[in-house]
Amino acid sequence: xxxxxxxxxxxxxxxxxxxxxxxxxxxxxxxxxxxxxxxxxxxxxxxxxxxxxxxxxxxxxxxxxxxxxxxxxxxxxxxxxxxxxxxxxxxxxxxxxxxxxxxxxxxxxxxxxxxxxxxxxxxxxxxxxxxxxxxxxxxxxxxxxxxxxxxxxxxxxxxxxxxxxxxxxxxxxxxxxxxxxxxxxxxxxxxxxxxxxxxxxxxxxxxxxxxxxxxxxxxxxxxxxxxxxxxxxxxxxxxxxxxxxxxxxxxxxxxxxxxxx
Numbered sequence: 001x002x003x004x005x006x007x008x009x010x011x012x013x014x015x016x017x018x019x020x021x022x023x024x025x026x027x028x029x030x031x032x033x034x035x036x037x038x039x040x041x042x043x044x045x046x047x048x049x050x051x052x053x054x055x056x057x058x059x060x061x062x063x064x065x066x067x068x069x070x071x072x073x074x075x076x077x078x079x080x081x082x083x084x085x086x087x088x089x090x091x092x093x094x095x096x097x098x099x100x101x102x103x104x105x106x107x108x109x110x111x112x113x114x115x116x117x118x119x120x121x122x123x124x125x126x127x128x129x130x131x132x133x134x135x136x137x138x139x140x141x142x143x144x145x146x147x148x149x150x151x152x153x154x155x156x157x158x159x160x161x162x163x164x165x166x167x168x169x170x171x172x173x174x175x176x177x178x179x180x181x182x183x184x185x186x187x188x189x190x191x192x193x194x195x196x197x198x199x200x201x202x203x204x205x206x207x208x209x210x211x212x213x214x215x216x217x218x219x220x221x222x223x224x225x226x227x228x229x230x231x232x233x234x235x236x237x238x239x240x241x242x243x244x245x246x247x248x249x250x251x252x253x254x255x256x257x258x259x260x261x
Contacts, residue, residue, distance in 0.1 A: 006032030007039060008057070014050040015197050016043055021057035028113055029066040033091040040094040047260055050208075051200040052098065053193055054121060055105040056114070061130070064112025065144070085144055092145050096120035099209040101200050105193040106130050107186065116145035119153065122212065123196060124180040126171045127189045132179075135166040152219070153178045204242035204258045210234060 006028070008019040018039060020026045028036075043049050056062050065088075076084070095102070095117070104121040111133040118124050134150070136142055143150070143163055151159045154177040162169065162177070174180045184192040200208060210233045218226035237243050241261045249256035 004035045004039065006035050009039060011046075011049060014048060014201055015194075016046075016049045016052045018043075018052060018054050019057050020055070020062055024058060025060050025063040025109060026056040026058070026114065027063055027066050028117075029068075030088070033088055037091040037094040040091075040098055044098045044100065049100060050205045050260065051197045052100055052102045053105055053197055054095075054102060054117070055193075056107070058108075060108030061104075061106045061110040062114025062117065063109040064114050089145060092117060092120055096149075099212060100205070101208060101212065103193055103196055105189060106180065107189060109133075112136060113145055116143065116149060119146075119149040119179070123182075125182045125184055125189065125193050125196065126174065126180045127186045128171055128183050129186055130171050130174075131168055132170070132174050133166065133168045134163050137164060137166040150179070202256075202258075204246055204256075205260045206237060206240060206242060207246075210237065 006020065006022050008021055010017045010019075020028070020032070022028060022032055043052055101123070102121040104118040104124040106118055106124060106126040107130055108127075109131050110118060110126070111131070112135060115132055115134055134143060136144065147159065147163060150162060154162065158177040171180060171183045175183055182192065182196075213233060214226070214230055218229055221229065242258045245256050245258060
């Protein structure tokens with residue numbers, strides 16, 4: 001899978017665990033984002049990976065993007081700024097576009113770009129001691145990595161509060177706003193995340209992949225377009241061994257054993 005400076009990647013029993021490990025606060029810089037893009041493309045094409053856990057090393061998930069990147073906005077042209085931001089955004093989009101289920105395991109500081117990265121995941125489990133924040137307005141900027149990633153989960157009113165004020169908020173508010181899917185105690189965070197990941201090992205991975213695409217892509221389509229998408233993508237499952245295994249195990253009331261084929 002390659003050697004990475006800012007990330008540690010472990011694959012065990014079809015579960016990939018991707019850990020950000022830049023510094024104590026897991027601040028992301030451009031090289032770490034480019035690595036994320038490369039890793040995302042590798043994970044997406046790796047048939048031995050059925051589910052991905054994203055986490056930060058140590059006490060914190062990530063406090064965001066390196067401040068030095070933000071300080072340079074007044075030192076470059078508008079075109080350079082636009083190009084730089086597009087490159088950064090493409091790295092997050094590459095991770096979000098992985099066709100496999102992704103789970104963010106969140107603890108400590110989860111702020112700015114770190115918070116936005118969690119919104120690229122399908123599931124987000126947070127320690128009850130996590131501190132969230134999108135503070136960019138206080139630096140004279142706004143969200144750089146996709147404001148709509150917040151809006152699609154939380155709605156406009158909640159996004160107004162989170163983004164326009166830039167205040168810190170706790171896991172209870174994040175859960176209330178649908179920005180996380182579950183809260184766990186610090187002691188149970190690892191186990192809670194692992195148990196969710198293991199559920200996908202009992203499901204046919206190609207079907208899960210197609211289901212994720214239908215949900216993600218269909219949300220941006222008309223109903224008629226999304227209905228066509230369901231038919232088109234599911235037709236690729238015909239004749240696969242996992243579909244036959246699913247049908248046979250259901251008919252015979254036994255636990256299925258999926259191969260990914």
